[in-house]
Amino acid sequence: MxxxxxxxxxxxxxxxxxxxxxxxxxxxxxxxxxxxxxxxxxxxxxxxxxxxxxxxxxxxxxxxxxxxxxxxxxxxxxxxxxxxxxxxxxxxxxxxxxxxxxxxxxxxxxxxxxANVATLGEAWMGAGVGEENIVMITLGTGVGSGVLINGQLYTGQGVGTEIGHMVIDSKGPKCVCGSRGCFETLVSAKAIATRATEIIGEQISKKELKKVFASAKKGDANATRVVNETATYLGIGIANIINIFNPSKLIIGGGISMAGNVLIEPAVEVAKEYSLKAALERVTVVRAQLGNDAGVIGAGGLFLRGESNDKN
Ligand SMILES: [Zn+2]
Incomplete structure (x- = not known):
């Protein structure tokens, strides 16, 4: 053998x-x-x-x-x-x-x-197995993304897709990229920590966001506001992704995805208001499955994952 x-x-x-x-x-x-x-x-x-x-x-x-x-x-x-x-x-x-x-x-x-490589990992061995058209966003310190179209990673003219820099609010916070109100400035761990600090009225670090999500689950009013405001922006972003790419799976990964349904369910509710019904009916929004291994599996997959072998 x-x-x-x-x-x-x-x-x-x-x-x-x-x-x-x-x-x-x-x-x-x-x-x-x-x-x-x-x-x-x-x-x-x-x-x-x-x-x-x-x-x-x-x-x-x-x-x-x-x-x-x-x-x-x-x-x-x-x-x-x-x-x-x-x-x-x-x-x-x-x-x-x-x-x-x-x-x-x-x-x-x-x-x-x-994030492209992590998307390949999830497509190969995780939440995207068997799917041809998927979009993954990773909510961490920043917001990364990967888009698989007809089973291939889509990288455009070489710069690739940067869903984290899709503008959600033209009057929103300044972004590291020079623009304003990018998705990343509204739903990254850093953005959520800033929102939590403002709403709760005490310094909340990125590491303490777990507690905020747990409090929201228990019904705490301020924590719920933090989650709902975040879910609104996340939901608008999800709707844009659904309308543009018409994926079968939208995978949410990164540290913030650990918040789970307390954040993802209200975000999907918001997405329903802003997305095309026909596209919405054909997508499921799921959490990533491979956790920290998505990146290394996908990076190995640059060589090992069948159909990507003829590229580069
Ligand atoms: Zn930006």
């Missing part, structure tokens, strides 16, 4: 980097986490990455057993060229990542935007 193909998936975050050895069934064979550290000191960063990948290979350092290393990068990425336009958390600005890594990593490399 032919052994399953294997690849390494790397999910780069602002604080941590997750790595996994993945096989063509989408199973994780080995995994590790390392600190992101000073990613802008690129030579030493690439060396650290090389060493960590070598560690999780089985047998260790046997690069010839994998078909490639797929990497999810938190920023604007041209996956076809392997170019990173901008990754503010890593202080990367205009880097030919694939070419630079080729000097350090002795196998094929593919890169993608982190």
């Amino acid at each position: 032919k052994a399953l193909e294997q690849a390494v998936g790397v999910d780069i975050g602002g604080t941590n980097i997750k790595l996994a050895l993945v096989d063509s069934n989408g199973s994780i064979l080995n995994k590790a986490v390392m600190e992101t550290g000073n990613a802008w000191e690129r030579s030493s960063f690439y060396l650290k990455l090389y060493n960590k990948i070598a560690e999780i290979l089985k047998p260790e350092s046997s690069w010839q057993h994998i078909i490639g290393v797929g990497i999810g990068v938190p920023g604007l990425v041209d996956s076809a060229r392997g170019h990173v336009f901008y990754a503010p958390n890593l202080r990367w600005d205009g880097i030919d990542l694939k070419r630079e890594l080729a000097d350090h990593i002795p196998t094929s490399i593919r890169i993608g935007n982190d």
